[in-house]
Amino acid sequence: MIKAVFFDLDNTLCASDTAWNIAVRDTFQILRQHYPDVSKAFLLRTWESVLQELFQGLDGGKCSMAEVRDLRFYRLFEKLNLSQDKLTEELSNSLCQRYIASLRLYEDVEVLDRLYAFHVGIITNGAHDEHTDSQFSKVRNFGLSKRIQSLTISDEIGVRKPNAEIFKIACDRAGVLPREAIMVGDSIQNDIVGANKIDMTSVLIDRNSDAVTTEIAVEQPDYTIPNLYDVLRCLKQD
Incomplete structure (x- = not known):
């Protein structure tokens, strides 16, 4: 579940x-x-x-x-x-x-508000300081902190995706096992490989239908979706 x-x-x-x-x-x-x-x-x-x-x-x-x-x-x-x-x-x-x-949020980010029955988190590579363009600042300034329950950033943890450790830490913070979590991302190398390492359900968002051709498909996602709305479909199937 x-x-x-x-x-x-x-x-x-x-x-x-x-x-x-x-x-x-x-x-x-x-x-x-x-x-x-x-x-x-x-x-x-x-x-x-x-x-x-x-x-x-x-x-x-x-x-x-x-x-x-x-x-x-x-x-x-x-x-x-x-x-x-x-x-x-x-x-x-x-x-x-x-x-x-x-920088702009995608319109389908509103789907986060529909996931009230789930722990919603962000796992991202990047800076954790107060600088204007850090991941921490982007999450705060775009109002995403109000839509999520946890934020796990590589500079804070000391390891980057696709290292399995950052995904494990995110799951621990959420109080869930990896098999009880879904990872949604645009990068096969960083998001899909990392999630698959610890048996999270992996979801590749391929907005332009080119993710597989622009990256070496060393791993296959459990699902591939064109937009974030389809995350809801994945949850119904899983």
Whole structure:
């Protein structure tokens, strides 16, 4: 019997990729106003390289998401051989502010209000501090804290999805066994693999019908749904 429903945050409850792309585009326009000789294509390639290196450290447990956030523009300027000045801080602030300003909850998030018979929680990778764009701040500022009973964030726990430990901790906080819980997320690698490791019911939300083609399908979800409303259907079947 299912007693708890857990959701991922980014690209599951809120349209994070869209907001991120807007924020990066606008912030890089500021950078290129100061350094017009840096081509847009080279800038984007270097940026992706910086993020890849930082996230490798993140996945390896060598740094937190908060540290990644603070380091990314310093590392970018190093790779571009640009002087470290106040601009790095300005760009970092711009990225965060523009990201949050562009971020929107999906309309179907209202389904959380229909799950009153279940423990509703969020399990997410990201920062746990008071910074504007941390997971903690997003949950609070978007009013999600009123719709959930628990919030489990990787920086707080010290392990990231798909590590089974973060899912176990979330279940313990809810007072349920893993087999009594559902995990809903957009990432096969992070959400489905992690949930399957401890026998949670795994639900892949595939809003654009491309999750399986954009990720290596190393695991299969128990259910695949196009929107959050179909979580209710999954609960009836389980």
